[in-house]
Amino acid sequence: MADERPPSRPSGAAPEALSSIDPTGAVDAHAPKQWAAGLPAVVNSFRHGVDQMGLPRTARVFGRLNQTQGFDCPSCAWPDPEAGDRHVAEFCESGAKAVAWEATKRRIDREFFARHSIDGLDGQSEWWLGQQGRLTEPMHRAPGASHYTPVSWDEANAIMARHLTALPTPDDAVFYTSGRTSNEAAFLYQLMVRAYGTNNLPDCSNMCHESSGTAMTEQIGIGKGAVTLESLEQAELIVIAGQNPGTNAPRMLTHLENAKKNGAVIVAVNPLPEAGLIRFKNPQTPRGLVGPGTALADDYLQVRLGGDHALFRAVGHLLVAAEQSAPGTVVDRDFLDAHTAGYDAYVDAVREIDWAATELATGLKRSEIDALAKRFTESKATVVCWAMGLTQHVHAVMTIQEIVNVLLLQGNIGKDGAGPCPIRGHSNVQGDRTMGIWEQMSQKFLDDLGAEFAFTPPTEHGVDATATVTRLRDKSVRVFFGMGGNFAMATPDTPVVHEGLRACDLTVHVSTKLNRSHTVTGTEALILPCLGRTDRDATPRGHQGVTVEDSQGQVHLSQGRLEPPSDLCRSEVAIVAGLAERIAPGVGSIDWPALSQDNDLIREHISRVVPHFEDYNARVRVPGGFLLPHKPRDLREFDTPSRKAEFIAGSVPMLEVPDARLLLQTIRSHDQFNTTIYGHADRYRGISGNRRVVLVNPDDLHRLGFHQGQVVDVVSEFEGTDRRAEGFTLVSYPTAEGCAAAYYPETNVLMSADHVALRSNTPVAKALVIRFEAR
Ligand SMILES: Nc1nc2c(c(=O)[nH]1)N[C@H]1C(S)=C(S)[C@@H](COP(=O)(O)OP(=O)(O)OC[C@H]3O[C@@H](n4cnc5c(=O)[nH]c(N)nc54)[C@H](O)[C@@H]3O)O[C@H]1N2
Ligand SMILES: Nc1nc2c(c(=O)[nH]1)N[C@H]1C(S)=C(S)[C@@H](COP(=O)(O)OP(=O)(O)OC[C@H]3O[C@@H](n4cnc5c(=O)[nH]c(N)nc54)[C@H](O)[C@@H]3O)O[C@H]1N2
Ligand SMILES: [Mo]
Secondary structure (H helix, E strand, O other): OHHHOOOOOOOOOOOOHHHHOOOOOOOEEOOOOOOEEOHHHHHHHHHHHHHHHOHHHHHHHHHHEOOOOOEOOOOEOOOOOOHHHOOOOOOOHHHHHHHHHHOOOOEEOHHHHHHOOHHHHHOOOHHHHHHOOEEOOOEEEOOOOOOOEEOOHHHHHHHHHHHHHHOOOHHHEEEEEOOOOOHHHHHHHHHHHHHHOOOOOOEHHHHOOHHHHHHHHHHHOOOOOOOOHHHHHOOOEEEEEOOOHHHHOOHHHHHHHHHHHOOOEEEEEOOOOOHHHHEEEOOOOHHHHHOOOEEOOOEEEOOOOOOHHHHHHHHHHHHHHHHHHOOOOOOOHHHHHHHEEOHHHHHHHHHOOOHHHHHHHHOOOHHHHHHHHHHHHHOOOEEEEEOHHHHOOOOHHHHHHHHHHHHHHOOOOOOOOOEEEEOOOEOOHHHHHHOOOOOOOOHHHHHHHHHHHOOOOOOOOOOOHHHHHHHHHOOOOOEEEEEOOOHHHHOOOHHHHHHHHHOOOEEEEEEOEOOHHHOOOOOEEEEEEEOOOOEOOEEOOEEOOEEEEOOOOEEEEEOOOEOOOOOOOEOHHHHHHHHHHHHOOOOOOOOHHHHOOOHHHHHHHHHHHOOOOOOHHHHOOOOOOEEOOOHHHHHOOOOOOOOOEEOOOOOOOOOOOOOOOEEEEEEOOOOEEOOEEOOOEEHHHOEEOOOOEEEEOHHHHHHHOOOOOOEEEEEEEEOOEEEEEEEEEEEEOOOOOOEEEEEOOHHHHHOOOOOEOOOOOOEOOOOEEEEEEEO
16 A cells, blocks of 8 residues: 555655645545554564664664664563574564654754744644654753753753752652653652652553553452463463554564464454454564465454453353353362462352343353353463553453453463463553552552661652642642653643643653653743663763563663764663752762662662562673562462452443443554654554544444544543544444544543543543534
């Protein structure tokens, strides 16, 4: 398809010319693809690379991506194979785009900011902002100024210190983190924030896998997934619910293909027919490049949005019923007796089931659910993978617990080929949490941190991302500091968040590139340019490497080698240490200047504060790094109050959808990384040209009296309040009935900060009640 070409910058064109080639024109919609990757993925990877970096740099950079002596991919958190088992091209199209985006040769300098007013920048698209190049020096917006102007690091630190030390309480400041921050930077950052005096450490995880963490901690005593790569490939049954690996974790497809070759059955549970779940053409093999590839999903259940809760309850019911009619054939009695609590109560909870309600909630036929339960009974080793399709619902925590219940029934945890497997998003989102980026770290962690650095960390819990939005709504945040990310776009209630940010005294963003959070500023604002994963970090103490933790709990080293965009870019570690000296001087025994240039020293502290990081510096230098222990996975031990894995089952409420309304989910296209827009082609879904589209089931479209190609306003309804997103083109698409899908972050205006997952407080992004209004 000619229209798949990513927007490219004509050589020699002035940056201003870019907005005019921002291809947000007519929508081009084709039937969704039936397979993922293959040759187009390779071609697109190199197109993005060469467009941003030129050919020699592309070859050099891609050659080091995910290699044991190279740097960790800044895209998703998918694990790497064993050190000796890596392919020469150990990356995917998404990783290639993320790396090309960061390692681009384009630069933003002070002349750029002199040319563009902040209001002018605010009028540009997110795509345009991201295309301008790497930030090269600290920039400051003085109160009342129309433009950012250059500022020295010293002055920038003085400005931040002036605001932060004048606040009536440190709790008037909020310190957000996105999930790319390395372990070292994350550890130092939370130390600075706690030494300054607050636990206000919201992070992107609050909007991501918080529900998984909450659910699994209650049940198995740890919030992390229990499946390694090797283990995944040994599964007999892999259920993938609420995840789109073809786009968001493409390297997973290689391992699914291996599992398939080993005889695994794969079941996809998803309202959309996602190409990456249907068939995979592995671009690392000749058969994948030119041949038919490998069929992945054996069964494809097009569940209704939010229907997984009822679905897994029904599967539990069928498994228990099957066991009762043929005792000793379905459940793992020994495991249940030795390692679980609450089985009898669970059996009572699932004994009766309303099939009509279940069919309505899931949109599936009884026979499809029977077939899924049969898949479970036939498998001796089952993995269930999930991502945002499960975590961003009102009943997300309960839904995940329903899945863990089903896994526990058959002893599917702590053995090869089995276990719960939440697939993390950002490349170090799991590591950031391990390092203490959380508004509610345990008292033990705070005590150990305080003991290591001779100070008393604050104990009162801080605000999470959702609470930050409500505080912005109340105009009660005075200073907003973002360690990466794009808070202005990633959060619900976009206009409210923007107003709240504009009402701050100071907004600060540590970033590699420009984004919306830099154009929606407080009275005063700073942009602090940092090094990315691919950049060399040379300090007087030598060439510094950072460490990250992937989705399976493997911790490993990442070493950037590219010449930094400018001498004025600083590592995140150095930025934090520089600020900390000003806002927490004399707190405890923290040697900020030494820490600012020596990641080994930071790792020594980590090894004494964070459990399981003993001998950190030595172990992380072993090629491939080390695997963190995980008691349920390794020992079938559970750190819950009962010391057993807990069955937890409440009621299964129906999602009520009024007449003539649909449920809308907000998703990622194939050409974006969260709020970063690489281009306008969602290749696998056959959509290109414009992101303002809503995918709707053809029968719904007909029933509601709208037609393909019609431009409408999308209006969400929550607790009596309408929210509107204007000018979306309707696309007839084979999604589950009653459901619709549109891209994030354009649709975040439709979300409410009060509409959150129970107990995890994650904003609901996957089941908004909407109607269409003709324009
Ligand atoms: N290229 C690329 N890679 C990424 C990202 C990116 O933006 N681009 N983002 C990263 C991040 S931070 C994250 S968290 C992950 C996100 O990875 P995903 O969770 O795969 O991302 P989404 O696009 O939100 O897709 C949600 C999927 O769940 C399905 N779904 C939605 N609601 C339901 C439901 O109620 N039930 C079921 N069974 N399915 C449902 C959708 O149809 C879709 O396939 O990816 C990471 N990797
Ligand atoms: N409607 C809706 N909203 C959602 C979601 C959804 O599915 N639907 N998903 C949610 C999820 S899962 C997540 S994780 C959040 C994501 O929320 P965020 O993590 O806040 O957003 P990102 O778009 O990943 O942040 C990208 C920015 O990070 C900066 N950056 C990139 N690399 C680096 C680096 O190395 N260092 C520093 N300091 N900065 C860097 C760049 O300036 C870039 O613009 O969004 C959430 N919001
Ligand atoms: Mo995420």
